[in-house]
Amino acid sequence: MSEELLGQLDRLEAEGREAIRRADTPDDREEVRVRFLGRKGRLTGVLRQLGTISPELRPVVGARANEVKEALSELIDAASAKADYAGAEEPIDLSLPGRRPWQGGRHPVTLVVEEICEIFRELGFVRAAGPEAETTWYNFTALNIPLDHPAADMHDTFFLGKDVVLRTHTSPVQARVMETHEPPIRVVVPGMVYRRDPFDASHAPGFEQIEGLAVDEGITFVDFKATIRAFVERFFGPDTKTRFRPSYFPFTEPSAEVDVGCQICGGHGCSACKGTGWMEIMGAGMVHPAVFENVGYDSDRYTGFAFGMGPARIAMLRYRIPDIRLLYESDVRFLEQFA
Ligand code: DAH
Numbered sequence: 001m002s003e004e005l006l007g008q009l010d011r012l013e014a015e016g017r018e019a020i021r022r023a024d025t026p027d028d029r030e031e032v033r034v035r036f037l038g039r040k041g042r043l044t045g046v047l048r049q050l051g052t053i054s055p056e057l058r059p060v061v062g063a064r065a066n067e068v069k070e071a072l073s074e075l076i077d078a079a080s081a082k083a084d085y086a087g088a089e090e091p092i093d094l095s096l097p098g099r100r101p102w103q104g105g106r107h108p109v110t111l112v113v114e115e116i117c118e119i120f121r122e123l124g125f126v127r128a129a130g131p132e133a134e135t136t137w138y139n140f141t142a143l144n145i146p147l148d149h150p151a152a153d154m155h156d157t158f159f160l161g162k163d164v165v166l167r168t169h170t171s172p173v174q175a176r177v178m179e180t181h182e183p184p185i186r187v188v189v190p191g192m193v194y195r196r197d198p199f200d201a202s203h204a205p206g207f208e209q210i211e212g213l214a215v216d217e218g219i220t221f222v223d224f225k226a227t228i229r230a231f232v233e234r235f236f237g238p239d240t241k242t243r244f245r246p247s248y249f250p251f252t253e254p255s256a257e258v259d260v261g262c263q264i265c266g267g268h269g270c271s272a273c274k275g276t277g278w279m280e281i282m283g284a285g286m287v288h289p290a291v292f293e294n295v296g297y298d299s300d301r302y303t304g305f306a307f308g309m310g311p312a313r314i315a316m317l318r319y320r321i322p323d324i325r326l327l328y329e330s331d332v333r334f335l336e337q338f339a
Pocket residue numbers: 168169170171211212249251252282283284285306307308309
């Protein structure tokens with residue numbers, strides 16, 4: 001009896017193949033599919049008789065039925081595809097070049113971070129890193145920022161717990177590096193920092209900073225100025241003007257903000273520099289003795305300088321990007337311009 005069913009399947013397959021060969025139109029092919037493979041078609045007819053054979057043989061016939069079904073559906077699909085191709089209004093141009101896979105590129109901020117770290121590497125600085133979830137001790141207290149001081153408020157901190165924050169700047173890594181290393185120290189620290197600022201054209205709740213720190217015996221303000229000047233010349237070009245403006249940070253004394261001649265108007269004054277001809281690129285200064293004492297350094301013996309800059313802002317100056325949000329939206333149409 002099972003032989004009988006297998007024979008039926010062989011005939012069904014042979015006749016199906018022949019019918020597909022003769023089916024010229026989509027309608028014909030659909031008719032063949034229904035007649036052979038449809039719910040009330042011939043294959044179903046064979047399967048209905050499975051009950052009449054012994055249970056051990058049913059899997060054999062069932063497997064063969066599946067094979068026939070797949071063979072015939074594939075043939076029908078192939079015949080349709082072939083007809084579509086031949087029937088296309090314009091023949092396919094096989095000489096057209098293939099589509100290239102999309103190639104990723106490096107993010108503009110990454111490009112700036114790499115370039116800045118490379119310049120400082122040439123000046124003798126190595127890279128260091130620290131945690132993004134930071135204790136209030138390292139983020140504030142060790143840096144001479146009392147927790148009840150307005151400077152701590154100013155940072156609009158994300159608290160993760162009573163004494164744990166998302167770091168609001170990369171400066172805490174200064175303290176971590178000094179705690180674990182003896183001078184001489186020369187490090188740069190690129191990394192993400194976080195502040196409770198809503199997104200607008202010039203603010204983002206998370207952004208990059210690069211911290212710098214040099215500590216040794218006998219480091220002076222002159223070393224600080226010369227190092228920053230050397231950096232500006234390499235990064236912005238040898239003709240770029242540099243200006244050190246007095247400022248205040250709790251962890252440096254004296255403190256300065258460093259400006260460079262406006263990269264957009266060349267110093268004449270434009271909307272980008274608000275008419276001043278200058279653009280601020282970093283906060284900096286001589287490390288405050290209290291910071292040295294907090295990490296266990298002898299503040300009579302050692303001096304140093306530190307600086308912190310925002311590579312996203314610097315990327316905006318360099319590439320004339322008008323809105324910081326473009327840097328954090330991951331829109332490929334924007335990003336691929338930098339690849
Ligand atoms: N940490 C400061 C900020 O986030 C930037 C800064 C200023 C870093 C002066 C420094 C420094 O190392 O000396 O705004």
